[in-house]
Amino acid sequence: MHESGKTLNNTRRIVLTGLFTACAFAVNIAESAFPMPLPGVKLGLANAVALCALVLLGAKEAFIVTLLRVFLSWLASGNVFSLACSLGGAVPAVAVMSLLYGKLSDDLSMPWISVAGAWAFNAGQIAVVSYIVKDLRIAFYILPLLVAGTAAGWATGLLAQSVCKKLGGKINEDIDRQ
Amino acid sequence: MKRGDRIMALITGAGALMMAAGLLMRGPENTASARTAEIVVGGQVLHQIALNGRPREIRVETPEGFNIIKTDGRGAAVISADCPDGSCIRMGRITRPGTSAVCLPHRLLLRIRDKRGNGEVDSVTW
Known part of the structure:
Protein backbone atom coordinates (compact mmCIF):
# COMPACT_ATOMS: atom_id res chain seq x y z
CA MET A 1 0.00 0.00 0.00
CA HIS A 2 3.03 2.25 0.31
CA GLU A 3 5.17 3.42 -2.52
CA SER A 4 8.22 2.27 -0.59
CA GLY A 5 10.72 -0.07 -2.18
CA LYS A 6 11.29 -3.68 -1.16
CA THR A 7 14.33 -2.83 0.96
CA LEU A 8 12.38 -0.45 3.14
CA ASN A 9 9.62 -2.99 3.41
CA ASN A 10 12.08 -5.64 4.55
CA THR A 11 13.62 -3.29 7.07
CA ARG A 12 10.16 -2.55 8.38
CA ARG A 13 9.43 -6.26 8.77
CA ILE A 14 12.70 -6.90 10.56
CA VAL A 15 12.09 -4.00 12.94
CA LEU A 16 8.53 -5.14 13.63
CA THR A 17 9.65 -8.74 14.20
CA GLY A 18 12.27 -7.48 16.64
CA LEU A 19 9.70 -5.38 18.44
CA PHE A 20 7.32 -8.30 18.76
CA THR A 21 10.18 -10.47 20.04
CA ALA A 22 11.12 -7.91 22.67
CA CYS A 23 7.48 -7.63 23.67
CA ALA A 24 7.07 -11.42 23.92
CA PHE A 25 10.23 -11.74 26.03
CA ALA A 26 9.11 -8.93 28.34
CA VAL A 27 5.64 -10.35 28.99
CA ASN A 28 7.16 -13.81 29.40
CA ILE A 29 9.45 -12.56 32.17
CA ALA A 30 6.69 -10.45 33.71
CA GLU A 31 4.16 -13.26 33.89
CA SER A 32 6.66 -15.69 35.41
CA ALA A 33 6.70 -13.32 38.40
CA PHE A 34 3.01 -14.03 39.04
CA PRO A 35 2.47 -17.06 41.25
CA MET A 36 0.09 -19.59 39.73
CA PRO A 37 -1.93 -22.19 41.68
CA LEU A 38 -0.52 -25.19 39.79
CA PRO A 39 2.85 -25.67 38.14
CA GLY A 40 2.64 -25.48 34.36
CA VAL A 41 -0.43 -23.24 34.51
CA LYS A 42 0.12 -19.81 33.07
CA LEU A 43 -1.64 -17.10 31.14
CA GLY A 44 0.54 -17.47 28.05
CA LEU A 45 0.76 -13.80 27.14
CA ALA A 46 3.83 -14.53 25.02
CA ASN A 47 1.61 -16.75 22.91
CA ALA A 48 -0.73 -13.80 22.43
CA VAL A 49 2.22 -11.81 21.08
CA ALA A 50 3.07 -14.70 18.76
CA LEU A 51 -0.53 -14.78 17.56
CA CYS A 52 -0.39 -11.03 16.86
CA ALA A 53 2.83 -11.56 14.90
CA LEU A 54 1.12 -14.37 12.98
CA VAL A 55 -1.83 -12.19 12.02
CA LEU A 56 -0.04 -8.92 11.43
CA LEU A 57 3.23 -10.14 9.92
CA GLY A 58 2.92 -13.79 8.89
CA ALA A 59 3.67 -17.35 9.90
CA LYS A 60 7.44 -17.10 9.42
CA GLU A 61 7.63 -14.08 11.69
CA ALA A 62 5.49 -15.81 14.31
CA PHE A 63 7.96 -18.71 14.40
CA ILE A 64 10.92 -16.32 14.59
CA VAL A 65 9.33 -14.36 17.44
CA THR A 66 8.55 -17.55 19.38
CA LEU A 67 11.93 -19.22 18.87
CA LEU A 68 13.87 -16.06 19.77
CA ARG A 69 11.68 -15.52 22.83
CA VAL A 70 12.25 -19.10 24.04
CA PHE A 71 16.01 -18.85 23.59
CA LEU A 72 16.11 -15.45 25.30
CA SER A 73 14.21 -16.92 28.24
CA TRP A 74 16.71 -19.75 28.27
CA LEU A 75 19.47 -17.18 28.78
CA ALA A 76 17.51 -15.99 31.81
CA SER A 77 16.99 -19.45 33.32
CA GLY A 78 19.99 -21.28 31.90
CA ASN A 79 18.64 -24.79 32.25
CA VAL A 80 18.62 -27.06 29.23
CA PHE A 81 15.63 -29.09 30.47
CA SER A 82 13.58 -25.94 30.94
CA LEU A 83 14.54 -24.97 27.39
CA ALA A 84 13.32 -28.31 26.06
CA CYS A 85 10.10 -27.87 28.01
CA SER A 86 9.48 -24.37 26.61
CA LEU A 87 10.30 -25.46 23.06
CA GLY A 88 8.08 -28.52 23.39
CA GLY A 89 5.16 -26.28 24.25
CA ALA A 90 5.74 -23.16 22.18
CA VAL A 91 6.66 -24.71 18.83
CA PRO A 92 3.56 -26.96 18.49
CA ALA A 93 1.41 -24.05 19.64
CA VAL A 94 2.70 -21.73 16.91
CA ALA A 95 2.54 -24.52 14.34
CA VAL A 96 -1.11 -25.25 15.13
CA MET A 97 -2.05 -21.57 15.22
CA SER A 98 -0.28 -20.90 11.90
CA LEU A 99 -1.99 -23.85 10.27
CA LEU A 100 -5.43 -22.90 11.57
CA TYR A 101 -5.03 -19.23 10.76
CA GLY A 102 -3.67 -20.02 7.33
CA LYS A 103 -6.31 -22.57 6.37
CA LEU A 104 -9.38 -21.81 8.46
CA SER A 105 -9.29 -18.14 9.38
CA ASP A 106 -12.68 -17.68 7.66
CA ASP A 107 -14.19 -20.33 9.89
CA LEU A 108 -12.40 -19.77 13.18
CA SER A 109 -12.19 -16.58 15.17
CA MET A 110 -8.98 -15.67 16.97
CA PRO A 111 -9.93 -16.70 20.53
CA TRP A 112 -10.58 -20.25 19.35
CA ILE A 113 -7.39 -20.36 17.27
CA SER A 114 -5.61 -19.31 20.45
CA VAL A 115 -7.41 -22.04 22.43
CA ALA A 116 -6.25 -24.64 19.90
CA GLY A 117 -2.73 -23.27 20.27
CA ALA A 118 -3.01 -23.57 24.06
CA TRP A 119 -4.07 -27.21 23.74
CA ALA A 120 -1.10 -27.92 21.48
CA PHE A 121 1.10 -26.13 24.03
CA ASN A 122 -0.19 -28.29 26.91
CA ALA A 123 0.09 -31.52 24.94
CA GLY A 124 3.60 -30.78 23.67
CA GLN A 125 4.83 -29.65 27.05
CA ILE A 126 3.45 -32.65 28.95
CA ALA A 127 4.99 -34.97 26.34
CA VAL A 128 8.41 -33.36 26.79
CA VAL A 129 8.14 -33.38 30.59
CA SER A 130 7.12 -37.04 30.77
CA TYR A 131 9.99 -37.89 28.43
CA ILE A 132 12.52 -35.95 30.50
CA VAL A 133 11.52 -37.51 33.83
CA LYS A 134 10.81 -40.88 32.15
CA ASP A 135 7.37 -41.33 33.65
CA LEU A 136 4.32 -41.68 31.42
CA ARG A 137 1.83 -41.27 34.23
CA ILE A 138 2.72 -37.57 34.34
CA ALA A 139 0.58 -37.40 31.20
CA PHE A 140 -2.60 -37.45 33.29
CA TYR A 141 -1.61 -34.06 34.57
CA ILE A 142 -2.68 -32.79 31.15
CA LEU A 143 -6.31 -32.73 32.33
CA PRO A 144 -5.98 -29.82 34.78
CA LEU A 145 -3.59 -28.16 32.31
CA LEU A 146 -6.19 -28.34 29.54
CA VAL A 147 -8.85 -26.80 31.77
CA ALA A 148 -6.59 -23.88 32.59
CA GLY A 149 -5.22 -23.75 29.03
CA THR A 150 -8.68 -23.39 27.50
CA ALA A 151 -9.53 -20.43 29.70
CA ALA A 152 -6.12 -18.79 29.31
CA GLY A 153 -6.05 -19.42 25.56
CA TRP A 154 -9.44 -17.84 25.11
CA ALA A 155 -8.46 -14.77 27.13
CA THR A 156 -5.15 -14.23 25.35
CA GLY A 157 -6.80 -14.84 21.98
CA LEU A 158 -9.35 -12.13 22.73
CA LEU A 159 -6.53 -9.84 23.78
CA ALA A 160 -4.59 -10.59 20.60
CA GLN A 161 -7.71 -9.94 18.54
CA SER A 162 -8.24 -6.49 19.98
CA VAL A 163 -4.54 -5.66 19.65
CA CYS A 164 -4.64 -6.73 15.99
CA LYS A 165 -7.72 -4.61 15.40
CA LYS A 166 -6.04 -1.58 16.94
CA LEU A 167 -2.85 -2.10 14.99
CA GLY A 168 -4.22 -3.47 11.77
CA GLY A 169 -7.65 -2.01 11.15
CA LYS A 170 -11.25 -3.09 11.51
CA ILE A 171 -10.99 -6.48 9.85
CA ASN A 172 -7.63 -7.57 11.21
CA GLU A 173 -6.00 -6.13 8.17
CA ASP A 174 -2.36 -6.90 7.89
CA ILE A 175 -0.10 -4.05 8.73
CA ASP A 176 2.68 -5.65 6.78
CA ARG A 177 1.88 -9.05 5.35
CA GLN A 178 3.49 -10.21 2.14
CA MET B 1 -20.21 -17.15 15.86
CA THR B 31 -4.76 -42.58 52.89
CA ALA B 32 -5.24 -45.75 54.93
CA SER B 33 -3.56 -48.16 52.50
CA ALA B 34 0.18 -48.64 52.49
CA ARG B 35 1.76 -46.09 50.21
CA THR B 36 5.33 -45.35 49.25
CA ALA B 37 6.91 -42.16 48.06
CA GLU B 38 9.48 -42.66 45.33
CA ILE B 39 12.17 -40.21 44.42
CA VAL B 40 13.35 -40.65 40.84
CA VAL B 41 16.16 -38.69 39.22
CA GLY B 42 16.69 -39.05 35.48
CA GLY B 43 14.64 -42.26 35.38
CA GLN B 44 16.52 -43.93 38.26
CA VAL B 45 14.72 -44.62 41.53
CA LEU B 46 16.93 -43.20 44.28
CA HIS B 47 14.72 -43.54 47.37
CA GLN B 48 11.60 -45.42 48.36
CA ILE B 49 10.06 -44.17 51.57
CA ALA B 50 7.08 -45.81 53.25
CA LEU B 51 4.48 -43.21 54.22
CA ASN B 52 3.91 -44.66 57.68
CA GLY B 53 3.54 -41.56 59.74
CA ARG B 54 7.12 -41.00 60.74
CA PRO B 55 8.13 -37.63 59.29
CA ARG B 56 11.34 -37.67 57.31
CA GLU B 57 13.32 -35.11 55.43
CA ILE B 58 15.60 -36.17 52.60
CA ARG B 59 18.04 -34.02 50.76
CA VAL B 60 18.65 -35.15 47.21
CA GLU B 61 21.66 -33.90 45.28
CA THR B 62 21.22 -33.97 41.53
CA PRO B 63 23.85 -32.90 38.99
CA GLU B 64 21.89 -29.66 38.51
CA GLY B 65 21.12 -28.82 42.15
CA PHE B 66 19.43 -30.00 45.30
CA ASN B 67 15.87 -30.74 46.42
CA ILE B 68 14.67 -31.34 49.96
CA ILE B 69 11.72 -33.70 50.24
CA LYS B 70 9.59 -34.13 53.31
CA THR B 71 7.41 -37.16 53.87
CA ASP B 72 4.93 -37.96 56.64
CA GLY B 73 1.85 -40.08 57.18
CA ARG B 74 -0.27 -37.97 54.87
CA GLY B 75 1.95 -37.61 51.84
CA ALA B 76 5.14 -36.20 50.42
CA ALA B 77 6.20 -32.74 49.31
CA VAL B 78 9.22 -30.96 47.94
CA ILE B 79 9.83 -28.27 50.53
CA SER B 80 12.99 -26.69 49.19
CA ALA B 81 15.03 -26.61 45.99
CA ASP B 82 17.52 -24.39 44.23
CA CYS B 83 15.92 -24.67 40.80
CA PRO B 84 14.97 -21.40 39.08
CA ASP B 85 11.24 -22.06 38.69
CA GLY B 86 10.30 -23.77 41.95
CA SER B 87 7.31 -25.50 40.41
CA CYS B 88 8.00 -28.68 42.40
CA ILE B 89 7.44 -26.72 45.62
CA ARG B 90 4.27 -25.07 44.30
CA MET B 91 2.84 -28.53 43.60
CA GLY B 92 2.46 -28.83 47.37
CA ARG B 93 1.94 -32.07 49.22
CA ILE B 94 0.91 -35.01 47.07
CA THR B 95 -1.04 -37.81 48.69
CA ARG B 96 -2.87 -39.97 46.13
CA PRO B 97 -1.23 -42.99 44.49
CA GLY B 98 -0.38 -42.11 40.91
CA THR B 99 0.25 -38.43 41.52
CA SER B 100 3.65 -36.84 41.23
CA ALA B 101 5.57 -33.61 41.59
CA VAL B 102 8.21 -32.76 39.03
CA CYS B 103 11.33 -30.64 39.32
CA LEU B 104 12.06 -30.32 35.64
CA PRO B 105 15.39 -28.45 35.79
CA HIS B 106 16.78 -31.24 38.01
CA ARG B 107 14.99 -34.07 36.19
CA LEU B 108 13.61 -35.08 39.59
CA LEU B 109 10.30 -36.81 40.06
CA LEU B 110 8.52 -37.42 43.35
CA ARG B 111 5.66 -39.88 43.06
CA ILE B 112 3.28 -41.80 45.30
CA ARG B 113 2.65 -45.48 44.74
CA ASP B 114 0.36 -47.86 46.54
CA LYS B 115 1.24 -51.33 47.77
CA ARG B 116 0.56 -53.00 44.44
CA GLY B 117 3.35 -50.95 43.00
CA ASN B 118 1.17 -49.11 40.56
CA GLY B 119 -0.54 -45.79 40.83
CA GLU B 120 -4.22 -45.84 40.06
CA VAL B 121 -4.66 -44.19 36.72
CA ASP B 122 -7.78 -42.38 37.87
CA SER B 123 -6.01 -40.33 40.48
CA VAL B 124 -4.97 -36.96 39.26
CA THR B 125 -4.51 -33.89 41.40
CA TRP B 126 -6.00 -30.75 40.12
Missing part, protein backbone atom coordinates in the same frame (compact mmCIF):
# COMPACT_ATOMS: atom_id res chain seq x y z
CA LYS B 2 -18.47 -18.77 12.93
CA ARG B 3 -18.95 -22.41 11.97
CA GLY B 4 -15.53 -23.51 13.25
CA ASP B 5 -16.17 -21.66 16.51
CA ARG B 6 -19.23 -23.78 17.13
CA ILE B 7 -17.25 -26.97 16.49
CA MET B 8 -14.52 -25.86 18.88
CA ALA B 9 -17.11 -24.88 21.51
CA LEU B 10 -18.71 -28.31 21.11
CA ILE B 11 -15.35 -30.06 21.61
CA THR B 12 -14.66 -27.93 24.68
CA GLY B 13 -18.11 -28.63 26.12
CA ALA B 14 -17.78 -32.38 25.55
CA GLY B 15 -14.33 -32.39 27.16
CA ALA B 16 -15.62 -30.42 30.14
CA LEU B 17 -18.50 -32.88 30.61
CA MET B 18 -16.14 -35.85 30.46
CA MET B 19 -13.82 -34.29 33.02
CA ALA B 20 -16.71 -33.43 35.32
CA ALA B 21 -17.90 -37.05 35.08
CA GLY B 22 -14.39 -38.26 35.83
CA LEU B 23 -14.20 -36.00 38.88
CA LEU B 24 -17.55 -37.26 40.17
CA MET B 25 -16.57 -40.89 39.71
CA ARG B 26 -13.30 -40.42 41.54
CA GLY B 27 -13.30 -42.32 44.79
CA PRO B 28 -12.62 -40.82 48.20
CA GLU B 29 -9.05 -40.13 49.11
CA ASN B 30 -7.56 -43.32 50.49
Whole structure:
Protein backbone atom coordinates (compact mmCIF):
# COMPACT_ATOMS: atom_id res chain seq x y z
CA MET A 1 0.00 0.00 0.00
CA HIS A 2 3.03 2.25 0.31
CA GLU A 3 5.17 3.42 -2.52
CA SER A 4 8.22 2.27 -0.59
CA GLY A 5 10.72 -0.07 -2.18
CA LYS A 6 11.29 -3.68 -1.16
CA THR A 7 14.33 -2.83 0.96
CA LEU A 8 12.38 -0.45 3.14
CA ASN A 9 9.62 -2.99 3.41
CA ASN A 10 12.08 -5.64 4.55
CA THR A 11 13.62 -3.29 7.07
CA ARG A 12 10.16 -2.55 8.38
CA ARG A 13 9.43 -6.26 8.77
CA ILE A 14 12.70 -6.90 10.56
CA VAL A 15 12.09 -4.00 12.94
CA LEU A 16 8.53 -5.14 13.63
CA THR A 17 9.65 -8.74 14.20
CA GLY A 18 12.27 -7.48 16.64
CA LEU A 19 9.70 -5.38 18.44
CA PHE A 20 7.32 -8.30 18.76
CA THR A 21 10.18 -10.47 20.04
CA ALA A 22 11.12 -7.91 22.67
CA CYS A 23 7.48 -7.63 23.67
CA ALA A 24 7.07 -11.42 23.92
CA PHE A 25 10.23 -11.74 26.03
CA ALA A 26 9.11 -8.93 28.34
CA VAL A 27 5.64 -10.35 28.99
CA ASN A 28 7.16 -13.81 29.40
CA ILE A 29 9.45 -12.56 32.17
CA ALA A 30 6.69 -10.45 33.71
CA GLU A 31 4.16 -13.26 33.89
CA SER A 32 6.66 -15.69 35.41
CA ALA A 33 6.70 -13.32 38.40
CA PHE A 34 3.01 -14.03 39.04
CA PRO A 35 2.47 -17.06 41.25
CA MET A 36 0.09 -19.59 39.73
CA PRO A 37 -1.93 -22.19 41.68
CA LEU A 38 -0.52 -25.19 39.79
CA PRO A 39 2.85 -25.67 38.14
CA GLY A 40 2.64 -25.48 34.36
CA VAL A 41 -0.43 -23.24 34.51
CA LYS A 42 0.12 -19.81 33.07
CA LEU A 43 -1.64 -17.10 31.14
CA GLY A 44 0.54 -17.47 28.05
CA LEU A 45 0.76 -13.80 27.14
CA ALA A 46 3.83 -14.53 25.02
CA ASN A 47 1.61 -16.75 22.91
CA ALA A 48 -0.73 -13.80 22.43
CA VAL A 49 2.22 -11.81 21.08
CA ALA A 50 3.07 -14.70 18.76
CA LEU A 51 -0.53 -14.78 17.56
CA CYS A 52 -0.39 -11.03 16.86
CA ALA A 53 2.83 -11.56 14.90
CA LEU A 54 1.12 -14.37 12.98
CA VAL A 55 -1.83 -12.19 12.02
CA LEU A 56 -0.04 -8.92 11.43
CA LEU A 57 3.23 -10.14 9.92
CA GLY A 58 2.92 -13.79 8.89
CA ALA A 59 3.67 -17.35 9.90
CA LYS A 60 7.44 -17.10 9.42
CA GLU A 61 7.63 -14.08 11.69
CA ALA A 62 5.49 -15.81 14.31
CA PHE A 63 7.96 -18.71 14.40
CA ILE A 64 10.92 -16.32 14.59
CA VAL A 65 9.33 -14.36 17.44
CA THR A 66 8.55 -17.55 19.38
CA LEU A 67 11.93 -19.22 18.87
CA LEU A 68 13.87 -16.06 19.77
CA ARG A 69 11.68 -15.52 22.83
CA VAL A 70 12.25 -19.10 24.04
CA PHE A 71 16.01 -18.85 23.59
CA LEU A 72 16.11 -15.45 25.30
CA SER A 73 14.21 -16.92 28.24
CA TRP A 74 16.71 -19.75 28.27
CA LEU A 75 19.47 -17.18 28.78
CA ALA A 76 17.51 -15.99 31.81
CA SER A 77 16.99 -19.45 33.32
CA GLY A 78 19.99 -21.28 31.90
CA ASN A 79 18.64 -24.79 32.25
CA VAL A 80 18.62 -27.06 29.23
CA PHE A 81 15.63 -29.09 30.47
CA SER A 82 13.58 -25.94 30.94
CA LEU A 83 14.54 -24.97 27.39
CA ALA A 84 13.32 -28.31 26.06
CA CYS A 85 10.10 -27.87 28.01
CA SER A 86 9.48 -24.37 26.61
CA LEU A 87 10.30 -25.46 23.06
CA GLY A 88 8.08 -28.52 23.39
CA GLY A 89 5.16 -26.28 24.25
CA ALA A 90 5.74 -23.16 22.18
CA VAL A 91 6.66 -24.71 18.83
CA PRO A 92 3.56 -26.96 18.49
CA ALA A 93 1.41 -24.05 19.64
CA VAL A 94 2.70 -21.73 16.91
CA ALA A 95 2.54 -24.52 14.34
CA VAL A 96 -1.11 -25.25 15.13
CA MET A 97 -2.05 -21.57 15.22
CA SER A 98 -0.28 -20.90 11.90
CA LEU A 99 -1.99 -23.85 10.27
CA LEU A 100 -5.43 -22.90 11.57
CA TYR A 101 -5.03 -19.23 10.76
CA GLY A 102 -3.67 -20.02 7.33
CA LYS A 103 -6.31 -22.57 6.37
CA LEU A 104 -9.38 -21.81 8.46
CA SER A 105 -9.29 -18.14 9.38
CA ASP A 106 -12.68 -17.68 7.66
CA ASP A 107 -14.19 -20.33 9.89
CA LEU A 108 -12.40 -19.77 13.18
CA SER A 109 -12.19 -16.58 15.17
CA MET A 110 -8.98 -15.67 16.97
CA PRO A 111 -9.93 -16.70 20.53
CA TRP A 112 -10.58 -20.25 19.35
CA ILE A 113 -7.39 -20.36 17.27
CA SER A 114 -5.61 -19.31 20.45
CA VAL A 115 -7.41 -22.04 22.43
CA ALA A 116 -6.25 -24.64 19.90
CA GLY A 117 -2.73 -23.27 20.27
CA ALA A 118 -3.01 -23.57 24.06
CA TRP A 119 -4.07 -27.21 23.74
CA ALA A 120 -1.10 -27.92 21.48
CA PHE A 121 1.10 -26.13 24.03
CA ASN A 122 -0.19 -28.29 26.91
CA ALA A 123 0.09 -31.52 24.94
CA GLY A 124 3.60 -30.78 23.67
CA GLN A 125 4.83 -29.65 27.05
CA ILE A 126 3.45 -32.65 28.95
CA ALA A 127 4.99 -34.97 26.34
CA VAL A 128 8.41 -33.36 26.79
CA VAL A 129 8.14 -33.38 30.59
CA SER A 130 7.12 -37.04 30.77
CA TYR A 131 9.99 -37.89 28.43
CA ILE A 132 12.52 -35.95 30.50
CA VAL A 133 11.52 -37.51 33.83
CA LYS A 134 10.81 -40.88 32.15
CA ASP A 135 7.37 -41.33 33.65
CA LEU A 136 4.32 -41.68 31.42
CA ARG A 137 1.83 -41.27 34.23
CA ILE A 138 2.72 -37.57 34.34
CA ALA A 139 0.58 -37.40 31.20
CA PHE A 140 -2.60 -37.45 33.29
CA TYR A 141 -1.61 -34.06 34.57
CA ILE A 142 -2.68 -32.79 31.15
CA LEU A 143 -6.31 -32.73 32.33
CA PRO A 144 -5.98 -29.82 34.78
CA LEU A 145 -3.59 -28.16 32.31
CA LEU A 146 -6.19 -28.34 29.54
CA VAL A 147 -8.85 -26.80 31.77
CA ALA A 148 -6.59 -23.88 32.59
CA GLY A 149 -5.22 -23.75 29.03
CA THR A 150 -8.68 -23.39 27.50
CA ALA A 151 -9.53 -20.43 29.70
CA ALA A 152 -6.12 -18.79 29.31
CA GLY A 153 -6.05 -19.42 25.56
CA TRP A 154 -9.44 -17.84 25.11
CA ALA A 155 -8.46 -14.77 27.13
CA THR A 156 -5.15 -14.23 25.35
CA GLY A 157 -6.80 -14.84 21.98
CA LEU A 158 -9.35 -12.13 22.73
CA LEU A 159 -6.53 -9.84 23.78
CA ALA A 160 -4.59 -10.59 20.60
CA GLN A 161 -7.71 -9.94 18.54
CA SER A 162 -8.24 -6.49 19.98
CA VAL A 163 -4.54 -5.66 19.65
CA CYS A 164 -4.64 -6.73 15.99
CA LYS A 165 -7.72 -4.61 15.40
CA LYS A 166 -6.04 -1.58 16.94
CA LEU A 167 -2.85 -2.10 14.99
CA GLY A 168 -4.22 -3.47 11.77
CA GLY A 169 -7.65 -2.01 11.15
CA LYS A 170 -11.25 -3.09 11.51
CA ILE A 171 -10.99 -6.48 9.85
CA ASN A 172 -7.63 -7.57 11.21
CA GLU A 173 -6.00 -6.13 8.17
CA ASP A 174 -2.36 -6.90 7.89
CA ILE A 175 -0.10 -4.05 8.73
CA ASP A 176 2.68 -5.65 6.78
CA ARG A 177 1.88 -9.05 5.35
CA GLN A 178 3.49 -10.21 2.14
CA MET B 1 -20.21 -17.15 15.86
CA LYS B 2 -18.47 -18.77 12.93
CA ARG B 3 -18.95 -22.41 11.97
CA GLY B 4 -15.53 -23.51 13.25
CA ASP B 5 -16.17 -21.66 16.51
CA ARG B 6 -19.23 -23.78 17.13
CA ILE B 7 -17.25 -26.97 16.49
CA MET B 8 -14.52 -25.86 18.88
CA ALA B 9 -17.11 -24.88 21.51
CA LEU B 10 -18.71 -28.31 21.11
CA ILE B 11 -15.35 -30.06 21.61
CA THR B 12 -14.66 -27.93 24.68
CA GLY B 13 -18.11 -28.63 26.12
CA ALA B 14 -17.78 -32.38 25.55
CA GLY B 15 -14.33 -32.39 27.16
CA ALA B 16 -15.62 -30.42 30.14
CA LEU B 17 -18.50 -32.88 30.61
CA MET B 18 -16.14 -35.85 30.46
CA MET B 19 -13.82 -34.29 33.02
CA ALA B 20 -16.71 -33.43 35.32
CA ALA B 21 -17.90 -37.05 35.08
CA GLY B 22 -14.39 -38.26 35.83
CA LEU B 23 -14.20 -36.00 38.88
CA LEU B 24 -17.55 -37.26 40.17
CA MET B 25 -16.57 -40.89 39.71
CA ARG B 26 -13.30 -40.42 41.54
CA GLY B 27 -13.30 -42.32 44.79
CA PRO B 28 -12.62 -40.82 48.20
CA GLU B 29 -9.05 -40.13 49.11
CA ASN B 30 -7.56 -43.32 50.49
CA THR B 31 -4.76 -42.58 52.89
CA ALA B 32 -5.24 -45.75 54.93
CA SER B 33 -3.56 -48.16 52.50
CA ALA B 34 0.18 -48.64 52.49
CA ARG B 35 1.76 -46.09 50.21
CA THR B 36 5.33 -45.35 49.25
CA ALA B 37 6.91 -42.16 48.06
CA GLU B 38 9.48 -42.66 45.33
CA ILE B 39 12.17 -40.21 44.42
CA VAL B 40 13.35 -40.65 40.84
CA VAL B 41 16.16 -38.69 39.22
CA GLY B 42 16.69 -39.05 35.48
CA GLY B 43 14.64 -42.26 35.38
CA GLN B 44 16.52 -43.93 38.26
CA VAL B 45 14.72 -44.62 41.53
CA LEU B 46 16.93 -43.20 44.28
CA HIS B 47 14.72 -43.54 47.37
CA GLN B 48 11.60 -45.42 48.36
CA ILE B 49 10.06 -44.17 51.57
CA ALA B 50 7.08 -45.81 53.25
CA LEU B 51 4.48 -43.21 54.22
CA ASN B 52 3.91 -44.66 57.68
CA GLY B 53 3.54 -41.56 59.74
CA ARG B 54 7.12 -41.00 60.74
CA PRO B 55 8.13 -37.63 59.29
CA ARG B 56 11.34 -37.67 57.31
CA GLU B 57 13.32 -35.11 55.43
CA ILE B 58 15.60 -36.17 52.60
CA ARG B 59 18.04 -34.02 50.76
CA VAL B 60 18.65 -35.15 47.21
CA GLU B 61 21.66 -33.90 45.28
CA THR B 62 21.22 -33.97 41.53
CA PRO B 63 23.85 -32.90 38.99
CA GLU B 64 21.89 -29.66 38.51
CA GLY B 65 21.12 -28.82 42.15
CA PHE B 66 19.43 -30.00 45.30
CA ASN B 67 15.87 -30.74 46.42
CA ILE B 68 14.67 -31.34 49.96
CA ILE B 69 11.72 -33.70 50.24
CA LYS B 70 9.59 -34.13 53.31
CA THR B 71 7.41 -37.16 53.87
CA ASP B 72 4.93 -37.96 56.64
CA GLY B 73 1.85 -40.08 57.18
CA ARG B 74 -0.27 -37.97 54.87
CA GLY B 75 1.95 -37.61 51.84
CA ALA B 76 5.14 -36.20 50.42
CA ALA B 77 6.20 -32.74 49.31
CA VAL B 78 9.22 -30.96 47.94
CA ILE B 79 9.83 -28.27 50.53
CA SER B 80 12.99 -26.69 49.19
CA ALA B 81 15.03 -26.61 45.99
CA ASP B 82 17.52 -24.39 44.23
CA CYS B 83 15.92 -24.67 40.80
CA PRO B 84 14.97 -21.40 39.08
CA ASP B 85 11.24 -22.06 38.69
CA GLY B 86 10.30 -23.77 41.95
CA SER B 87 7.31 -25.50 40.41
CA CYS B 88 8.00 -28.68 42.40
CA ILE B 89 7.44 -26.72 45.62
CA ARG B 90 4.27 -25.07 44.30
CA MET B 91 2.84 -28.53 43.60
CA GLY B 92 2.46 -28.83 47.37
CA ARG B 93 1.94 -32.07 49.22
CA ILE B 94 0.91 -35.01 47.07
CA THR B 95 -1.04 -37.81 48.69
CA ARG B 96 -2.87 -39.97 46.13
CA PRO B 97 -1.23 -42.99 44.49
CA GLY B 98 -0.38 -42.11 40.91
CA THR B 99 0.25 -38.43 41.52
CA SER B 100 3.65 -36.84 41.23
CA ALA B 101 5.57 -33.61 41.59
CA VAL B 102 8.21 -32.76 39.03
CA CYS B 103 11.33 -30.64 39.32
CA LEU B 104 12.06 -30.32 35.64
CA PRO B 105 15.39 -28.45 35.79
CA HIS B 106 16.78 -31.24 38.01
CA ARG B 107 14.99 -34.07 36.19
CA LEU B 108 13.61 -35.08 39.59
CA LEU B 109 10.30 -36.81 40.06
CA LEU B 110 8.52 -37.42 43.35
CA ARG B 111 5.66 -39.88 43.06
CA ILE B 112 3.28 -41.80 45.30
CA ARG B 113 2.65 -45.48 44.74
CA ASP B 114 0.36 -47.86 46.54
CA LYS B 115 1.24 -51.33 47.77
CA ARG B 116 0.56 -53.00 44.44
CA GLY B 117 3.35 -50.95 43.00
CA ASN B 118 1.17 -49.11 40.56
CA GLY B 119 -0.54 -45.79 40.83
CA GLU B 120 -4.22 -45.84 40.06
CA VAL B 121 -4.66 -44.19 36.72
CA ASP B 122 -7.78 -42.38 37.87
CA SER B 123 -6.01 -40.33 40.48
CA VAL B 124 -4.97 -36.96 39.26
CA THR B 125 -4.51 -33.89 41.40
CA TRP B 126 -6.00 -30.75 40.12
